[in-house]
Amino acid sequence: MKIKYKLILITVLFFIVTINIVAGIAINQYNSLFIQREIKTAKNEMNFIMNSIENYAKDLQARGGIYNKDTLISIIEIYKKYYISQDISLDYSDDNMENNVFIDTEEGNIIIQSIFSEPFESISLVFKKSFQDIYDLQKNWNSFFIKIYLLLSIILAIVLMLIISRLFKPLDNLIHKTDEIIIENSNERIPIIDNDEVGELSTKFNIMLDLLNENMETIKESSIQKQWLLDNLTHEMRTPLTSIQGFSEYLMRANASEEDKLVALTHINEEANRLKQLGDKMFALMTLKKESLNIVKLNSYEVFNTIRRIEFQRLKEMNIDLKVNIQADYFYGDEQLILVLLTNLVDNSINASKYNSRIEVDIYSKDDKNIIKVSDEGQGIDSKDLSNIFQPFYKADKNRSAIYRGAGLGLSLCKKIVELHDGSIEVESQKDIGTTIYVSLKSI
Template identity: 30%
Template sequence: MAHILVVEDEQAINDLITMNLKLVGHTYAKAYSGSEVADMLEKERADLVLLDVMLPGLDGFGVMEQIAPLRIPVILITARGALSDRIRGFELGADDYIIKPFEILELLARINVVLRRNEQAASAFVCDGVEIRFTERQVWVEQLLVDLTAREFELLEVLIRNRNIALSREKLLELAWGYDYAGDTRTVDVHIRQLRKKTGLGRTDQNRVQAGLPAGSSGLAMRFWHKILLAVLVLFIAALDVSVVMVLKKSWQLNMASERKRAASEQLLITNSIYENLESNRFRGMSLNPELLVNVTQSYGQHYRKQGIELELRENGRLLYPIEDGGSPGQEETRSAQEEHIMTLAMPLPAPYQHLELAYNRDISGLYAQQQELNRFFVMINWIVGPTLVVLLYLLIRHLTKPLKLLSETTKTIAEGDYSNRVELNSRDEFGELAVNFNRMASVIEQRITDLAGMAEDKQRMVDNLAHELRTPLTSMQGFAELLTTANIDQEDQVKAGHYILSETVRLKNLAFKLLDLSVLRHQPLVLAEVDVASLFDIVAQTEQQRVTDNGLLLEMDSSIPAVWGDADLLAALLVNLIENAIPVSRPGQTICVLAYQQDGEGVLEVQDSGSGMTEEQSRRAFEPFYRADPSRSRAYGHAGLGLSLCRQIAEAHQARIELLSAPGEGTRIRLFLSSAL
């Protein structure tokens, strides 16, 4: 049979479990707080720990973290049944999680399952042809014994015991080397390489590593600044190209118009000159024959040919000048290509020579060459300006969209739960205004989330505490009732079981009455009247004097005002609750003082003690329903944690202020400020 450590601050449940363990043949040890567990396990190893979560000193989760290196199986037995608590328990290594109230037979069955499972797990571990025998501290690979050092085996055992859990180097050092190891954390890497080399465990198959994109992603998603850069670049280059093409076209049109104007002017000049020459020859009596016409035209043709101008003279459509000489096919092709860059103007000579037509052919290939050079220059400018524009636009757009990046990063952190993050942007433009409004929104959200989290925490804490208040006595009552009806126990154990059932019944009754009082106070308005302080103190003294005396304490009452405004019964209940809260924290011989006095025009009722006092956090939560400053929620004094909550409700019903002043080791003062009846 196993040796089991039972860690439960409720003596009734602790006794219930241990009595049943004894009946089935297990040995046991008892602990009532979390702080004593580690010391007990160092002195005497247990095969199993039955652990409550809400313990004095160190709670059950803290105990699990503390004893984790011992690798002892743990079953959590608690009234905290929230999913988050169960998940946390299993993440810390719990082998089972039982919620109160529970069937004692089910508990015993679960204990046997955990013991069997851990006994099998502790004997051997087999994986991929490697067998680790923990009892013999041997490692067999393919039926061959592998020689491991003691440290290597301890590290391997830690890794196997915590398989599927990511362990840091520091955690491995803590578990395998011990808490006080002061060496380099990289020593873990050396030992693990040795283990892989010797056992073959932990080797990775590169074929199993696959890099991929998230499902549904093509990998081509464009960021906002990518879109801006691409759009601006396309629009700018398109606008630039269209503008330059239009400018080049207009320049070509202007140049051609200028050339035509110049050609027309020169043609007119040549035509008039030929006309005057012909007229001069006619007045001299020379006959107008083709030879004369050719000679006159040739004199001008030779002169203007040097300027790239060719003249043609036709008579009634027949070419007179220049005289056609045939020419080779190659010359014809050259002449044809040149004619593409020739500007031709034709006009008849004035009367009486209108049958003669002078054609003016000007070579404008230079103008075409100039236009082609401009086109080439434009293409070159495009190749230079394009990349330069890309770089400049990239820098500009990245700078302009930097606020969006900051906003995106901030929203991402907020979406991940960090509501304290803000956008740090010093700008007076629209982005700056957006950042200010975003930060304002984030602040409001953070406050709302904080408030909601606080409300949810308070609500969950109240639900958990109420469940604990109900489950704990029910567990004791059910367990002891089953013990009485199913087990053959002696007279002494029967009396003890009956006593526990009776005490837990009284405790449930008191809890029901307290909850009823709170409900009445929330829904029933008060009729205030003058309350005589001396009579009030007499009633309180009659109720509490015996209890104070039984605990070895003194009760002093002093009043400097005759009366206050309020409800006598509720004020008496308030003082009684405050005195009952002061009794368990006071040591024998100390005094509990009840005072009534006037301060700043208000009547003050005060209860003060010289007990252990409370921390700032305990003082802040003291008025919460079911809250106890003692983390164990010990019920040694039968309280349900509703006394101060009831006092706050009484104060609110009187529209009065209640104030708690306390410090560790200096006692506690609780004051109620009422209207003085002077």
């Protein structure tokens, strides 16, 4: 049962019970007052009749008449005939000598028995008066009032139905609209009609729908992105796995020299490292979240000294001069992720650079931002590839990527790290001249 019907039912039942109790108390009180009034009237009439009978008997005695029990009974008979036309019945009794008042509700009579004064205290007058007509009228009024309050209950139920239906109409519209949204997967929103509780609920429901849509889009995009990453990862893993398998079979079957075995093992080790790096970067791309950042104040000299140590061997092999210009002594970021970011940027520059060339790194402040600039004198990137270089697994130069066994995940990871820091990353490049990457981070 809907709430509005429950509310109507409870209200009507409460009204009926309350009116029934109040009406019952009022009717009983009125009936009690009515009976008390009739008893009082009957007693007054009874006293008047007894006084009249006694005075009549005394007048007879004063005129020389006989004044005894039979005389009193004769007078009672005279009064009995007179009052019968007024629905009053008189009689006498010499058995039950008590003053009593009886209410006969079945017959609708008031019966009063009262003892005469001396010398006739052995006789009592029995007074009986009917109030049946008035009693029937009272019962009719009671029945009328019951019908009235039942009619009022029906009217109240109808009025409540109209009022509550009007009050619940916005809620019904809200339910109907949500059903449409659920069934049709609609992008519609609940119209806000009034600034009441239902209007507030509709507003919050619309906000919830917007958040759900945003989350669904995010989840959908994330799912597509992860599936795309996994598909490409599967593809990228085939080459090193095939190479490892080939060299392994060669070692097991061929009668190779120690030198050939060393070459084969070296290739296996390189491909295994490549797989490990590929897995690490894929895991980082798929799991990095803003909530996991630990932003701290970083010393620029310490950070770039660490980068120089990490890349020392490769720089030495390529005879590349890594020049670092520090104009901002400190900047802010997650230490581990910043090291991953800078290592990837410098590593990419080394991959793209020629022998006996130079890589230059600058860090400086500009407009409340910390700028990290990495420039190389490498082969550069074609303008048609610039918009795609941050896509996972994208390789601008397939031949050079094959030489350095890159999977095309480095810049994607860099972009992810920068975005987690609420920063930006931009690339400028000219073919056969070199590439410059700008990383902008917040200066807290």
